[in-house]
Amino acid sequence: MAPHTIIFIGPHGSGKGTQLEKLNAAVRAAHPSERVLTIQTGRLFRALAQKEGGYTVRHLNETLNSGIWQPDFLTTTLWGNLLISEADPLCHLLIDGFPRTRAQAEVLEGAFDFYGRKDVTVINLSVPDEVVRVRMKRRARADDTDAVVEKRLRLYNTETPAVLDFYRSRPHTRMLDIDGTGTISAIHETIARSIGFGS
Secondary structure, eight states: OOOEEEEOOTTTSSOOHHHHHHHHHHHHHHHHOOOOOEEEEEHHHHHHTOOOSHHHHHHHHHHHTSSSSHHHHHHHHHHHHHHOOOOOOTTTTESSOOSSSSHHHHHHHHHHHHHHHOOEEEEEEEOOHHHHHHHHHHTTTTTTHHHHHHHHHHHHHHHHHHHHHHHHHTTTTEEEEETTTTTTHHHHHHHHHHHHHOH
């Protein structure tokens, strides 16, 4: 089958990372001989923060859990290096954590051109701000303070509309607007069925 290129978009607490992992498992189960590459920028940032390094690593550790977004150059460098080392035109590609800005979407478009990926599916997990706040409190991570959660929501609500507009106007793009307030299994079934991996 033709390789999938799937982008998960949603605020912190929308469950996009969880849904990516469930879809990853579904794709691998349906097509065990085909390669799946997942790119999750949050994991890439955390891995970089654990390395020995100079100013970049120190500054990343100081800001990673502050609620601010890392600069475009650092984000695109991390996922770009992963694409360079592991991507090809035939693997399935599942993406979470970018693009967060229209500028990142435009850079990613150049990567899609390079790897011959014309058809893209965007899964937009829609979750109201009040639900995000409840989920973040329930998660009870040290960095999920009220101030950090509000900062993340402001950034997401400011930057994401332009990203969604970019993909809604992009040719060869399938937009799936998914209600992210249901159960994990119900949301996964909706996504998998829409893409072609459901019952």
